[in-house]
Amino acid sequence: MLSTKHELVRAMVARAEGLGVPRGSRMFKIALQAVSFMSEEKLAAKVDYLKKTFRWSDAQVSFALTRAPFLLRRSKDMLRRRSEFLISEVGLEPAYIAHYPIMLYYSMEARLIPRYYVLKFLKENGFLDRDWRFYTVLTKTQDGFVKKYICPYKDVAPHLAEEYAAACKGEIPANFRFA
Structure with a gap:
């Protein structure tokens, strides 16, 4: 990031903050990595995919991303498979998954x-x-x-x-x- 233009760094910071991750939090660095070099359009599309796939509201997707911002870097297939398993097979509520999004990182x-x-x-x-x-x-x-x-x-x-x-x-x- 040090060799990146100031405008790009500012844009990444704005996108990370737009996710709801406060600058002073431990997750801010991870959020920056997750949105680095991701356009606004690509970020919006990924957020929409998370909402649709996990049946999350705007508030739930925001909450999940503040706890697990690297979900933005996961493939659509990986996210879809976990959603189908956790919601359909295990029977978890979408709100529960949003509250504990780290479980989406497990194999x-x-x-x-x-x-x-x-x-x-x-x-x-x-x-x-x-x-x-x-x-x-x-x-x-x-x-x-x-x-x-x-x-x-x-x-x-x-x-x-x-x-x-x-x-x-x-x-x-x-x-x-x-x-």
């Missing part, structure tokens, strides 16, 4: 899908006695997830660990099964 194959199927299996088989917050489950470390959602059920669902490991490698079992 579908290595984290979103495998963890969802483990939780779905546990819930459908009566092992989870309360609802879980999907964002909280996603942000757990691999070890933390296994300790909380796999290990306690090793006696009643001994194949759960190996099926979860296979799912993390992209091999989603048709059904998580009991022994």
Whole structure:
């Protein structure tokens, strides 16, 4: 950015601020990177795509971008796939996704899908006695997830660990099964 013309830097700053990211925030630098060399038209088109794809209002897309401005650099296909999965399959509300947009950065194959199927299996088989917050489950470390959602059920669902490991490698079992 130091070798960029002052007018271009000012335009990038204006676009980052236009997203709602305050100059003094930690996210401002990331917002600048996200909008760098992105025209107003391209930025507007990407914001419209986010609104349409995730069914977000203006306020929701603005809120999401203040927390995860690099969504602007994600491909349309990646965003569409996550939207379809999180809204249609997992059943998350668009407002929930807007509130926790960082979950859109996680890998579908290595984290979103495998963890969802483990939780779905546990819930459908009566092992989870309360609802879980999907964002909280996603942000757990691999070890933390296994300790909380796999290990306690090793006696009643001994194949759960190996099926979860296979799912993390992209091999989603048709059904998580009991022994």
